[in-house]
Amino acid sequence: MRTRLWPWVTFGVAVALGFAILQLFSSSLGRTSIFVRADYAYLVSRRAKPSMTTGLPFPKNWGAYSPAYPRAEYSVPRGCKVSMANILERHGARFPTSGASKRIKAAISKMQAVPEWKDPALNFIKSFVYDLGSDTLLPFGARQSYDGGVQAAQRYKHLGTPFARASGSERVVHSALNWTAGYVKASGIPLPPPLEVSEDDGFNTTLDDSMCPNAESSDAQTTVWQDTFAPRVIARLQSLAEPPNSLALTNVDLPNLMSFCAFHTLASASFGSEPTTSPWCALWTAADTAKFEYWMDLDKYYGTGYGNELGPVQGIGYVNELLARLTRTPVVDNTSTNRTLDSDPETFPLDRELYVDFSHDNQMIPILAALGVLHQDQPHAMDPSRFDLHRTWVASQMVPFAGRVVVEKLSCNGHQEVVRLLVNEKITQLPEPCPRASNGLCSLKTFVRSQSFARGGSPNEWARCVATPSAR
Numbered sequence: 449m450r451t452r453l454w455p456w457v458t459f460g461v462a463v464a465l466g467f468a469i470l471q472l473f474s475s476s477l478g479r480t481s482i483f484v485r486a487d488y489a490y491l492v493s494r495r496a497k498p499s500m501t502t503g504l505p506f507p508k509n510w511g512a513y514s515p516a517y518p519r520a521e522y523s524v525p526r527g528c529k530v531s532m533a534n535i536l537e538r539h540g541a542r543f544p545t546s547g548a549s550k551r552i553k554a555a556i557s558k559m560q561a562v563p564e565w566k567d568p569a570l571n572f573i574k575s576f577v578y579d580l581g582s583d584t585l586l587p588f589g590a591r592q593s594y595d596g597g598v599q600a601a602q603r604y605k606h607l608g609t610p611f612a613r614a615s616g617s618e619r620v621v622h623s624a625l626n627w628t629a630g631y632v633k634a635s636g637i638p639l640p641p642p643l644e645v646s647e648d649d650g651f652n653t654t655l656d657d658s659m660c661p662n663a664e665s666s667d668a669q670t671t672v673w674q675d676t677f678a679p680r681v682i683a684r685l686q687s688l689a690e691p692p693n694s695l696a697l698t699n700v701d702l703p704n705l706m707s708f709c710a711f712h713t714l715a716s717a718s719f720g721s722e723p724t725t726s727p728w729c730a731l732w733t734a735a736d737t738a739k740f741e742y743w744m745d746l747d748k749y750y751g752t753g754y755g756n757e758l759g760p761v762q763g764i765g766y767v768n769e770l771l772a773r774l775t776r777t778p779v780v781d782n783t784s785t786n787r788t789l790d791s792d793p794e795t796f797p798l799d800r801e802l803y804v805d806f807s808h809d810n811q812m813i814p815i816l817a818a819l820g821v822l823h824q825d826q827p828h829a830m831d832p833s834r835f836d837l838h839r840t841w842v843a844s845q846m847v848p849f850a851g852r853v854v855v856e857k858l859s860c861n862g863h864q865e866v867v868r869l870l871v872n873e874k875i876t877q878l879p880e881p882c883p884r885a886s887n888g889l890c891s892l893k894t895f896v897r898s899q900s901f902a903r904g905g906s907p908n909e910w911a912r913c914v915a916t917p918s919a920r
């Protein structure tokens with residue numbers, strides 16, 4: 449009996465060992481493969497798991513500081529051919545804005561003021577030197593945009609020369625130029641530089657959220673949430689500080705310090721090389737990261753999204769431009785469009801089949817809201833005092849760095865114009881009366897009807913956006 453059992457025991461042990469080694473190997477692979485180009489034109493794999501399940505600080509949980517990743521496999525429905533595409537793309541990954549840089553540096557110096565840390569993983573802090581730029585596009589972001597252009601050429605080259613616009617800040621213009629370089633390289637079609645649309649005060653624009661100065665910020669909601677989740681996280685860091693209570697971090701510092709994991713990681717890559725995870729990421733558990741992500745989601749929801757009563761109205765101008773392109777008729781809009789630009793075929797042509805616009809997260813959010821898509825449909829979600837894992841409003845899925853919102857016009861079985869909306873490749877349900885359909889297709893006529901909010905112009909809300917508040 450014994451002698452016959454042994455080979456099995458040995459076999460079992462061998463299998464267990466092999467499995468353990470495989471696990472080790474695959475988890476280390478998991479760590480390094482986050483940024484490997486498993487999906488074309490995206491630097492983050494669709495298959496990289498979010499941190500709630502892996503316990504790793506994966507870049508999918510960084511809200512609007514996440515790099516774009518494809519949320520589905522792209523395909524054109526059988527019998528259909530794309531006849532027009534309108535791409536709205538966020539600039540690629542950037543340095544922190546100058547405002548955020550100051551806040552991040554302030555939080556870092558509080559960490560550096562702690563004489564000693566009990567956890568050796570935090571030893572790097574003392575000698576850390578902050579050397580990031582601010583506001584401008586990162587090499588990683590330039591590559592995201594370049595790859596986006598290559599991908600667009602592979603997908604839409606048959607649509608000919610794209611008409612490109614960029615909102616007039618350096619990182620957006622550089623994204624557009626890198627995208628153009630990628631498009632030219634992959635298609636062989638020469639392109640003029642994109643049209644720059646000014647973001648300066650006094651200029652109408654549909655590509656920047658600069659036209660509604662009276663809209664409230666999201667500060668009220670994000671403050672509630674940071675006061676809810678930050679104290680326990682800070683207490684944990686405090687318990688690692690030596691001497692005890694030598695850490696002066698406050699609630700408002702925490703989201704800034706946490707965002708630095710994203711910025712420092714993405715800044716570590718040069719054009720063509722992969723980023724390495726910043727040591728600052730090691731400060732946070734998966735649960736911390738999830739709470740930070742909720743902070744980011746609240747920021748976008750109440751900043752210019754559905755949670756702000758003057759949010760969706762800011763996207764109306766762009767939607768009316770989109771409708772003009774899809775129907776090849778002049779723009780009808782009384783909100784943020786620039787009539788001079790939009791009535792000139794040089795600056796707003798209606799005869800193209802491929803359009804691409806480069807913008808910001810805070811403007812793409814109201815455009816999605818004006819379209820009436822991606823509603824937060826979980827009751828009680830986006831409560832600033834209560835984390836909700838089941839919310840459907842997730843900024844990293846909508847407006848990550850280099851995130852893409854694409855409206856395609858297709859002709860199916862040789863006739864009938866239909867449209868569909870892809871948000872980071874995922875087919876997105878269009879509002880009623882568009883049908884509920886897994887292929888997302890809606891006839892152009894019905895889609896135009898579904899856009900009654902934008903076509904109506906929401907004149908009362910728009911008036912509140914731009915009205916000069918009465919002096920007190």
Ligand SMILES: *[C@@H]1O[C@H](CO)[C@@H](O)[C@H](O)[C@H]1NC(C)=O
Pocket residue numbers: 585586587590622623625626629
């Ligand atoms: C791409 O973006 C970078 C900024 O990161 C910029 O320096 C470079 O000029 C851009 N490339 C092109 C082709 O414009």
Ligand SMILES: *[C@@H]1O[C@H](CO)[C@@H](O)[C@H](O)[C@H]1NC(C)=O
Pocket residue numbers: 650651652653786787788789
């Ligand atoms: C519209 O754009 C043109 C060209 O850039 C500019 O001269 C004009 O001031 C803009 N008008 C408004 C209202 O923004």
Ligand SMILES: *[C@@H]1O[C@H](CO)[C@@H](O)[C@H](O)[C@H]1NC(C)=O
Pocket residue numbers: 780781782903904905906907
């Ligand atoms: C725009 O304003 C004009 C005149 O003020 C008005 O006739 C028209 O209905 C408005 N259109 C939209 C879409 O708001």
